[in-house]
Every structure is written in C-alpha cells, then in structure tokens.
Amino acid sequence: MITFLKTVLIILLVYFGLKFLIRLLTPYIMRYIAKKAGQRFEQAFGNNPFDAQEKKKDGSITIDKMPSSRNKSKSTVGEYVDYEEID
Numbered sequence: 001m002i003t004f005l006k007t008v009l010i011i012l013l014v015y016f017g018l019k020f021l022i023r024l025l026t027p028y029i030m031r032y033i034a035k036k037a038g039q040r041f042e043q044a045f046g047n048n049p050f051d052a053q054e055k056k057k058d059g060s061i062t063i064d065k066m067p068s069s070r071n072k073s074k075s076t077v078g079e080y081v082d083y084e085e086i087d
Helices: 002-047
Strands: none
Touching: none
16 A cells, blocks of 8 residues: 555656646747747748849849640530439
8 A cells, every 4th residue: 555655656746846847947948949940940041031032123024933835624524414403
C-alpha cells in the first residue's frame, strides 16, 4: 500500500513540476519561435520586399507567364440530358 502511495505521489509531483516549468518557460520558447520565424521570413524575402522590385519605366509591359498554347476545352463533351421532376 505504501509503494502505491509513493508512486501516486511521485506521479503528482512530476505532473505539477512539469506544469510549473512549462508556465515559466513558455514566454521564452514563444520568443525563440517568433525570432526563428522572423529570420526565415527575412531569408526568404529579403530585408525589405518592396526594395526588391525593379524600377520600371511608366508604360512598360512585362509578361510573367505565357498562357498555355493548347486548348483546355474538349471538343466532345457528351450528351445533354434534360431531367423533369416527377410529383
């Protein structure tokens, strides 16, 4: 019976100890995660994403993606069936 009580007491101590430590460490962990996310964002997009755009003359046209040359609709679509509602 005493070993059972010791086991329960140890489990409760570990539970409350971890709960207390997590409450203390959460702000530091969140700050670390936010800092890492900021660094990855800067690495991906540069320091200022608005400076990365090229200076272009007014009226100049650029095409980023050419439309595909093949026709997307098929010539044989199938039959059209008209359904009537029966009461």
